Amino acid sequence: MKQLLLSATILLSVAVHAQSDRYVSAMKQNLTQFDSAKTAADLETAAASFQRIGDAEKTQWLPYYWAALVLATEGWKYYPNEKGVTEVKADDLSATMTALAGRINGLLDKADALATDDTAKSEILTIRNMAATQQMLVDPQSRYMTFGAEAGNDLTKAMKLNPNNPRVYYLQGMSVFGTPEQFGGGKTKAKPIFQKAVDLGKAEQQKPLYPHWGLDMSQAMLAACDQ
Secondary structure, three states, X not given: OHHHHHHHHHHHHHHHHHHHHHHHHHHHHHHHHHHHOOOHXXXXXXXXXXXXXXXXXXXXXXXXXXXXXXHHHHHHOOOOOOOOOOOOOOOOHHHHHHHHHHHHHHHHHHHHHHOOOHHHHHHHHHHHHHHHHHHHOOOHHXXXXXXXXXXXXXXXXXXXXXXXXXXXXXXXXXXXXXXXXXXXXXXXXXXXXXXXXXXXXXXXXXXXXXXXXXXXXXXXXXXXXXX
């Protein structure tokens, strides 16, 4: 009986290890796909691939997180980039961003249900912040009190859960940078926030498959504060 139990344990261990290897391999492949995505269609393909991994694994929060981040990245293409170019046009921007935010938050709900530590939950909230910010930007004047407040609350919660999350400070810096000086924003106020994002980003110990983005963007915005 002991020999049978030992054999069963070994087989189970091999099966779990093989499953883990497949998961890691698929995630790495999808992260490469995300990194090379250039169009909204590319991003939709990458998001769908991450979601399939999450649905297959059932216990991993990261595939849903990455799927949500991919869709949030797509969301920014509906707004002018640094060159003033809108890469994707929407017939009805409000409806488009509402639908996209619904998809993003649906994925994040799945990630949140599987996340077991504050660090993971902090990362999830940063993407919720993006979705709320994108909805607010449809019409900042009329939507700030709702979606602007929601975005701010997401960052506040994320910061409490993990005060060393550099992505929280990058997003906070972007919010302050884009706020007019007369309302407490601007380059001078944003600069120390971006500096903290850079410092934390450089000090961050990268874990396989975990979020590690934002350092280059924080550095670029820190430089922009002096221009």
